[in-house]
Amino acid sequence: MKKRSLVSIDDLTTDEIIMLLDRAVEFEKEPIQNLLEGKVVSTLFFEPSTRTRLSFESAISRLGGKIIGFTDAASSSVSKGESLNDTIRTVSNYCDLIVMRHPIEGSARYASEVASVPVINAGDGANQHPTQTMLDLYSIRKTQGKLDNLNIFLVGDLKYGRTVHSLLLAMSRWNATFNFIAPEELKMPEEYKLFLRNQGLKYYEHTDFTDIVSEADIIYMTRVQKERFSDPMEYEKVKNVYVLRNSMLKKTKPSMRILHPLPRVNEIHTDVDPNPKAYYFEQALNGVYTRQAILTFLLGIK
Amino acid sequence: MKEPKQLSVSAIQEGTVIDHIPARNLFKVIQILGLDHIDNQITFGTNLESKRLGRKAIIKIAGVFFEDQDINRIALVAPDAKLNIIKDYEVAEKSVVEVPNEITGIAKCVNPKCITNFERVTTRFKVVSKKPVSLKCNYCEKITDAEHLSII
Numbered sequence: 093m094k095k096r097s098l099v100s101i102d103d104l105t106t107d108e109i110i111m112l113l114d115r116a117v118e119f120e121k122e123p124i125q126n127l128l129e130g131k132v133v134s135t136l137f138f139e140p141s142t143r144t145r146l147s148f149e150s151a152i153s154r155l156g157g158k159i160i161g162f163t164d165a166a167s168s169s170v171s172k173g174e175s176l177n178d179t180i181r182t183v184s185n186y187c188d189l190i191v192m193r194h195p196i197e198g199s200a201r202y203a204s205e206v207a208s209v210p211v212i213n214a215g216d217g218a219n220q221h222p223t224q225t226m227l228d229l230y231s232i233r234k235t236q237g238k239l240d241n242l243n244i245f246l247v248g249d250l251k252y253g254r255t256v257h258s259l260l261l262a263m264s265r266w267n268a269t270f271n272f273i274a275p276e277e278l279k280m281p282e283e284y285k286l287f288l289r290n291q292g293l294k295y296y297e298h299t300d301f302t303d304i305v306s307e308a309d310i311i312y313m314t315r316v317q318k319e320r321f322s323d324p325m326e327y328e329k330v331k332n333v334y335v336l337r338n339s340m341l342k343k344t345k346p347s348m349r350i351l352h353p354l355p356r357v358n359e360i361h362t363d364v365d366p367n368p369k370a371y372y373f374e375q376a377l378n379g380v381y382t383r384q385a386i387l388t389f390l391l392g393i394k
Numbered sequence: 395m396k397e398p399k400q401l402s403v404s405a406i407q408e409g410t411v412i413d414h415i416p417a418r419n420l421f422k423v424i425q426i427l428g429l430d431h432i433d434n435q436i437t438f439g440t441n442l443e444s445k446r447l448g449r450k451a452i453i454k455i456a457g458v459f460f461e462d463q464d465i466n467r468i469a470l471v472a473p474d475a476k477l478n479i480i481k482d483y484e485v486a487e488k489s490v491v492e493v494p495n496e497i498t499g500i501a502k503c504v505n506p507k508c509i510t511n512f513e514r515v516t517t518r519f520k521v522v523s524k525k526p527v528s529l530k531c532n533y534c535e536k537i538t539d540a541e542h543l544s545i546i
Contacts, residue, residue, distance in 0.1 A: 198510065199533075201533045202513070220535070
């Protein structure tokens with residue numbers, strides 16, 4: 093079998109995405125399966141990302157695989173000045189698959205070219221994080237029963253938010269309508285709006301929550317980070333505009349669900365947590381099933 | 395009155411003449427085509443007047459004929475270059491360069507956080523627009539447009 097890596101969500105065809113989501117459904121029903129017995133998976137985290145790493149390690153462990161790796165660059169040979177090329181070539185000898193998180197953009201594509209085993213990109217700087225997108229798609233399909241013709245609200249930092257960009261590109265395959273809610277400084281970049289126009293998809297831009305939120309099928313929240321603002325005054329002005337409170341959800345559809353890639357800081361008030369429309373913690377659990385599906389697919393198992 | 399001393403540049407018998415190179419990019423063209431590493435006779439002129447380019451350069455290379463894929467590598471720095479293929483002192487064929495669909499090496503990715511700017515990685519781009527030229531990095535997936543294009 094030809095070595096297959098997952099670097100960007102665009103590496104997958106629409107049929108493959110659906111097949112992986114279906115496979116993840118099977119893992120949700122039966123998460124403990126000994127499919128990776130005798131396999132070794134490397135988790136190379138050149139920058140810490142506890143949530144993503146634990147999700148991957150949970151997925152691997154539940155499939156009976158063994159894990160080797162490091163949790164930050166300081167405890168690896170990178171601190172001695174080793175190149176990524178050398179690290180990846182060496183580690184390829186020790187394992188059947190590499191999961192890599194790296195702060196430099198494009199590092200994952202490069203690693204997939206020099207590795208002799210499949211590579212899963214667990215985030216390369218501000219570029220791609222396809223397994224996050226897969227778990228978002230899984231969560232959307234599970235809560236809405238479908239992926240087609242949904243109205244997706246993206247809220248918060250839409251300029252630098254890697255997850256919202258990938259989600260937008262992915263959901264465009266299923267005729268989604270988008271509503272963007274963001275401060276002026278963190279608006280959705282023109283290239284993504286151009287992409288949607290070229291696809292003939294509708295999008296609307298807002299600077300705050302309005303009554304239109306009643307049309308939402310999914311509200312996808314992201315963190316508005318202070319360090320993204322050139323003018324701290326601007327941040328102070330907008331920081332409370334993008335906080336979701338339970339009182340704002342009254343008019344929303346009963347089937348609407350709130351997603352968030354986590355970690356949350358204050359952009360979703362804790363009074364939302366008991367609301368059945370809050371889905372962000374279950375969303376994180378779905379990450380384990382989708383990662384199980386991706387791991388077995390790339391290893392040619394099942 | 396003294397006669398100005400002239401160095402005559404004779405016409406080549408067989409080879410290639412590359413004309414309409416922007417003068418400032420002459421040495422980049424030489425580098426991209428590897429002309430600084432070959433033994434053939436090469437003559438070039440630069441800062442020649444050109445109505446279209448302001449100042450242009452021209453290169454005559456004896457005994458060398460380029461494949462399209464090789465000569466197209468100079469399209470990024472000399473998009474209007476014209477080629478004359480010389481056989482037996484006559485222009486046997488004329489052609490223009492064309493921006494290829496993919497570019498390997500040559501250009502630098504504009505993204506300072508791209509792996510190609512950290513490690514010895516040969517850059518690779520998909521050409522998303524030919525005029526003006528716009529390149530999408532194979533690695534970080536960011537766009538380098540004509541305005542920010544720099545040659546390695």
